[in-house]
Amino acid sequence: MARLIVKSPYIKCTGSGNAAGVGGYLRYIGTREHVQKVADDRPPTRKQEQLVAKMLRDFPAVKDLDEYSDYFEHKTKANASALITMALEENWSAVSQMDGYMKYIATRPRAERLGSHGLFGDEDSVDLKEAMAELNSYTGNVWTHIISLHQEDAARLGYDSAQAWRNLIRAHRNDIAAAMKIPPKDFRWYAAFHDEGGHPHIHMMAWSAKPGQAYLTRAGIRQIKSVLTNDIFKQELLHIYEQKSASRDELVRQTRQEMLELIRTMQTGLCDHPEVETLMLQLAQGLETVRGKKSYGYLPKPLKALADQIVDQMERIPAVAQCYEKWLKLQGQVDSYYGGDERKRQKLFQQKEFRAIKNAVIQEAERIRLGEITFEDEDLSAADEPESARYNAVFYCQYRDKIYDTDLPLDERDYAVEQMTTAAQAGNPYAQHLLGKLYRDGTVVIPDAEQARDWFQRAAEQGLNVARYALGKLLLTDDPLVRNIPAGLYWLEQAQQNGSSYAGYRLGKEYLRGEIVPKDVPKALEYLNDSAQRGNQFAQYTLGKLYLLGRVVPQDRRLAERWLKLSAEQGNEYAQFFLDRLDQFRTPSALLAATHLLRQIGSMFHDNSLPKSGPTGIRYTDHKLRQREREKKIALGHKADDHEEYQGPTMSM
Structure with missing residues (x-):
């Protein structure tokens, strides 16, 4: 994909009026002309070669310029001229104090003009002398942004003229000001377009009317690049997105499916990892000396390193390693579609999307230290709330099965709920219990904790034991609409006694x-x-x-x-x-540590298995929707760690 190049050096101004200083730079960018093209087989002049060699000694970073790559691969007069020009402009603050360079600059011809010179800014016309005087008396920092495109990209996208660049910068001057921490009313700028070699570019001088106010970080430079890139390439990005959306969707589907298989392995299997056990016991012992909050950010460096080492050991588990590789592949592919920077391969403990794993490690070690009891009952959901096999009324079984049949049209399932409601209102405790579960879980009907409580209670008061159990759980939740601990314990005790x-x-x-x-x-x-x-x-x-x-x-x-x-x-x-x-x-508690961590890592991969944003800034919130669903279920009758939820119409014990 084409790309925009943004560089942002700055000049420290003294207000001395030195013509070779910032005002001189303004005159230079506003009055020099683009280099005349020459045939590629014309070699550089001896003076050009000498000047390039001097630049490489004085400014080693010149080798990082695209113009240097062009010159190194094809040593022509045109490429030498483009390299010299860009190198001088990027190092103006130093160049302006060096006679050898100033002599070269003094002999350069003029820029593409928008009148008597090539400068443009907020106003329709710029007075070059007044602008130079303003800058020569300025005492703050002036940033000299250089923003360029490759020749073919500029021609294709319509950015091969000063008019196009002027419209672009005017449209985003407030965005650039914000990136430089300058209020729009204090933002000052001038720019000029140069069609130089293979990289048409503009020079933009930007500063604040209040010296010392501006501040530009690397993040600010990225912000400037992002806002300009989105505008310049918006039509092309939309076209690419349309072309690749189908392949992206297929990539996401296939990769996520592969990840989900690995996640299931992590979330259902047990993990025997003696190395993790040993490290967890060491971390648990180390936490004895930690006062205050037990989280990664507050730990001393040796304990942080120990937590990192534990995550590194977990990454070596085949299912984790394979899932992580799939995740990196997915993120890398999606990033490439949207022109993002290439994602570097990092260790799992270094990956910001998975930093929560470190705190999971610390929490697990703290449980070991405190001797907390854990309850490994994830499979309880498969046998929760068994209904009596003796109740097999045809109408009940028929409508119950339709309610849970996701292949049926919604109107048929709604009708089945209506029939079950009629039976419940008539006093059938099994129908009442089923309605309670429907309102608790939001199956077909809108979730309603109070409705769930009322239907469970009707059935419980008629002696249906599974309803007593369901009601007791619901009343122990954190939902303020139904929470009632004494009543919840009462109904659980009634169910237990029966x-x-x-x-x-x-x-x-x-x-x-x-x-x-x-x-x-x-x-x-x-x-x-x-x-x-x-x-x-x-x-x-x-x-x-x-x-x-x-x-x-x-x-x-x-x-x-x-x-x-x-x-x-x-x-x-x-x-x-x-x-x-x-x-x-x-140690039994340490034996389970790796298994607990493996399951939490599986959950984190599940929550991070979608890309976070697209080309137009859309946020993918699948993981947030799952979190809200999880919170809803907790509020409607399930503790966060017991996973007790009915998953189908099973009637047998």
């Missing part, structure tokens, strides 16, 4: 956490034991881990093994993970 192993497990978790109720380990163990004896694999796993850790209860490997085996027999992979490592004498 045989719900899920309610017993949830109550056990709450009394172990001690967040919404005072921590009560004996009471938690009572609920967990009841739930585990009823066959709940999550309660069995939790008990097994507690007896293995030996922190809140005395360590008992026999009991730990018993409960872990019962849980593993039901397919609990975490329980099997610990069983396989009972004889390895590794």
Whole structure:
């Protein structure tokens, strides 16, 4: 893609009136003429060669100019002239004090004219003498922007005349002022167009009416380049976008699909990584000495380096490494479509989009240090709120299945909801429970926590145990419209007393956490034991881990093994993970560290799997929409870490 080149040196003005200073530069850019073209086979003159050699000694950065590349590849008189001109203009502040260069400048011919000279600015006409006098008496810094295009790009896009450049700069003078931290009313500028060699360009002198006010950073230069580029190339960018939108969409689809497969691997698998365990234990020990906030930005350098090392180890896991490569490929391709800078390959811990991984590492280490209990129950969603297999009324099953059938037209699903509502209003507790879930999850209907609570309560008061459990969870959420901790605990206890192993497990978790109720380990163990004896694999796993850790209860490997085996027999992979490592004498909480981190990394890749912006500044907010959906579900009955959400019309236990 064509590109705009912007360079922004500046001259320190003394107000001495020196004609070779800033005023002289203004006269130079306003009165010299573009170089006459000569045949490419004409070699440079000896004086040109000598001057180029001197410039390379005096100003080594000349080698970075495009004009130098042209001259180096084709040493012609025209290319030498273009190189000398650009090199002189970029180094004017030093050149103006050197007699050898000033002699060369004094003999140069004039610029393309818009009247008696080539200067233009805010006004329709510029008085060269007055402008020079103004600058010669100025005591602040004057920036001498050089903005250029390749010859073929300038011709194709219509920027091969002073008029086009004047219109462009006038249209964006306030944008340039903002980039230079100058209020528009104080912004002063003049410019002239030079059709030089293969790089037509303008010289723009810009300053503030108030000396010392202007300030231009690298970010400001990028800002100037961006706003001018968007205008110059807007039609071409739109054309390219139209041509490539289909291929971009296909690239995004294919790459995201590949990433999602790898993400699923990260989010469902377990990770045995002894190196990460060792480093996590070291970090946990190091956090003992940290006072105040435990986040990456507040840690001493040695602990930051340790966190970076842990992320680096995680990057070596094949699924993470492959997913990261896919992400880099996707971002690089999309960036190239929109003319962005080439994305450099960095380590994962250096990538700004994934800096949250470092804080995830620190939080995991802090949990290890504090001995916090974690609940690995992601699979609970697959068995949440089982309905009674005994209730198989034809009308209920028929309309329930239609409601959840996403292949059906929406009007058919709406009709099924209407029929289910009629049955619920008539007092059917199963229909009431189902409506509660629909309003809680926003399935077909608009989410409404109060409606969900009311329907759950009607069913719960009729003795439907799954409704008691659902109502208890909903009342424990952070949604102020429905939050009622005493009532939530009451309904969970009612469900538990009537045989719900899920309610017993949830109550056990709450009394172990001690967040919404005072921590009560004996009471938690009572609920967990009841739930585990009823066959709940999550309660069995939790008990097994507690007896293995030996922190809140005395360590008992026999009991730990018993409960872990019962849980593993039901397919609990975490329980099997610990069983396989009972004889390895590794810290149980550290054993899970890599798995917890792997799943969080998977979530971060999922949230970063779309490009953030397009050619017209559109923000892609897929990850934000997912976050809002997650927050909505939390507000409607799901804790952030229990993942308890019904995912289909399953009727069996």
